[in-house]
Amino acid sequence: MQxxxxxxxxxxxxxxxxxxxxxxxxxxxxxxxxxxxxxxIREIRAQVENNLNLFAKIAQERSECSSCQKGGDLGEFTRGQMQKQFEDVAFALKVGELSQPVKSDSGWHIILRTG
Structure with missing residues (x-):
């Protein structure tokens, strides 16, 4: 079940x-x-892929989204709230899994599913 x-x-x-x-x-x-x-974003992913504890710190330092203030945390969201390219990847990840780079209309992302 999804x-x-x-x-x-x-x-x-x-x-x-x-x-x-x-x-x-x-x-x-x-x-x-x-x-x-x-x-x-590929360089950042290489930095965090083996140490996910760095994710929030690097998000605060480098991310160009206002969520950087919260270590990149976007909170909980349902389908239809995010851009499709981003949403499809976020929903496909397992909790604790880091995505490959994802391109959306906003730019290049790496996504960490946290819940």
């Missing part, structure tokens, strides 16, 4: 092609290319 809701955290790197290429939390325009955003 879960009706999941809880997840994420780290987001935006690019100039993101739907809103601005980091509101740090009050700066994002100037990196899409390829550089993908490369950056």
């Amino acid at each position: 879960a009706k809701s999941v809880r997840a955290s994420h780290i987001l790197l935006k690019s100039t092609q993101s739907r809103n290429p601005y980091d509101r939390f740090r009050d700066k325009q994002v100037t990196r290319s899409d390829a550089d955003a993908e490369k950056g």
Whole structure:
């Protein structure tokens, strides 16, 4: 049976092609290319994949989503609340599992399912 809701955290790197290429939390325009955003999220994933305890700390330091203030925690959500590319991956993960890089209209993410 598929879960009706999941809880997840994420780290987001935006690019100039993101739907809103601005980091509101740090009050700066994002100037990196899409390829550089993908490369950056892959590097971050390599840092956290063997030590998920680093996830929240790195989210606070690097994520370009306001959830960075909560270590990337997005809370619990149901289908239809997130962009489809993000949602499909979040719902497919097992609790405690880290995604491969995911591209959405917002940018490049890695997702950690927490519940």
